[in-house]
Amino acid sequence: MxxxxxxxxxxxxxxxxxxxxxxxxxxxxxxxxxxxxxxxxxxxxxxxxxxxxxxxxxxxxxxxxxxxxxxxxxxxxxxxxxxxxxxxxxxxxPPYIRQGTADERDKGDYQTVFAREKGAVAAPTAGLHFTPELLAALDARGVKRVTVTLHVGAGTFLPVKVDDTDDHRMHQEIGVVTPETAAAVNAARAAGGRVVAVGTTSARLLESAADPLGTLHPFDGATDIFITPGHVFRQVDVLLTNFHLPRSTLFMLISAFAGLERMKAAYEHAKAAGYRFYSYGDCCLLERTPI
CATH class of the missing domain: 2.40.10.240 (QueA-like)
Structure with a gap:
């Protein structure tokens, strides 16, 4: 993971x-x-x-x-x-949480338990679901955990206002994949394991740092990767992610990953069942649609 x-x-x-x-x-x-x-x-x-x-x-x-x-x-x-x-x-x-006005509780609540590298202006929300107990349970199952760093920028959440996605300008975000993480992920894939990205931020950085043959390389710099249907995923096999808004770049990413019709059906179910969206909302575990 x-x-x-x-x-x-x-x-x-x-x-x-x-x-x-x-x-x-x-x-x-x-x-x-x-x-x-x-x-x-x-x-x-x-x-x-x-x-x-x-x-x-x-x-x-x-x-x-x-x-x-x-x-x-x-x-x-x-x-x-x-x-x-x-x-x-x-x-x-975000503006939908007390009109964007933070209090003392948010200093802990709006951080993941593994937050370490300062620089984001929004939490990688899929990571908010994890507790020390859940991480310990993953360790007990033998799931290897590694980290990357992508400093989430406000531009990630801007809506797409153009008719052609080729005309949408993604804001850059700064990311780091260490040599140790790259080696661990490559070893897992070579051994027949799967790569589970926790959140679209992790997924975007992994895809930015992968070469066309699927090897993950160390990375330290800016990425403005915009993943839309048709993208060939080279790294991510499974994606844990929250529910995203229509016309967002994030919904386009998960549609590219799991299939547009599949995600439309999942979202109709989420609406009917009263799932929660936004930062503290529910999440889903998606398997990549075979090419």
Whole structure:
């Protein structure tokens, strides 16, 4: 089983540009002191503007992109920046959970039990189902566990608004597959074992790091892989994932994995049976449709 060990950071910042308030949600680290972020409101922000979050903690708008995206240069970097985010930032809950306002409970509830590498702005939700007791039960069954890191960005959850998926631009996310994990996964497949990806984030990173022959390679960088029906899966045999919204890139991924008609039928069952969607919702275990 392959788990994503990314850890959600307090990526929601409330600041001021002069007298005007501005909310920024970091979504991709591009340097030790630089992040891409979604701004609200973004219309009046322009390159060179300074946003103050607290006395002595600020960032300058380096670039302005599309759909409210800006690039921020902070006044500190590395671990110093992480400390400032822990002090002044807020956990970026989805808007359907208390209108996105986090409290003390969320610092534990909105993290997986194996979260380790800081950098995500949303939890890899399939991993939220696991407890120490469940992990121990897997170990007792002889299931080998390895981790990858994909720092989940807010862009993953943006709806697809174009008619042709070739025109949809996926936001990049930073991922790491260590040599040790690559070797363990390759050994499992060589021995006739199956690879179970816990969550679409793990699946996307495994597919990004696999070569055309199905060998997994170490990986350290950005991926913008967009998996749609027709994709040939080279790594993932089984996928554990939550239920996803229509017209989302995530629903397209699971339809590519298990078959569109099969997933439509599964979702009709989920709706009829009252399954829960969203971050703390129910999940399903999918086997890959044979080619």
């Amino acid at each position: 392959v788990f994503n060990d990314t850890k959600v950071i307090p990526a929601r910042l409330l600041g001021r540009r002069g007298l005007a308030g501005v909310e920024l949600t970091l979504h991709q680290r591009t340097g030790l002191s630089q992040w891409k972020a979604f701004a609200r409101p973004a219309k009046k922000l322009k390159p060179g503007d300074r946003v103050d979050f607290a006395e002595g903690f600020s960032a300058v708008v380096a670039e302005k992109g599309e759909m409210g995206e800006v690039t921020l240069d902070f006044d500190r970097s590395g671990e110093d920046l992480m400390v400032a985010l822990e002090t002044h930032g807020h956990l970026p809950l």
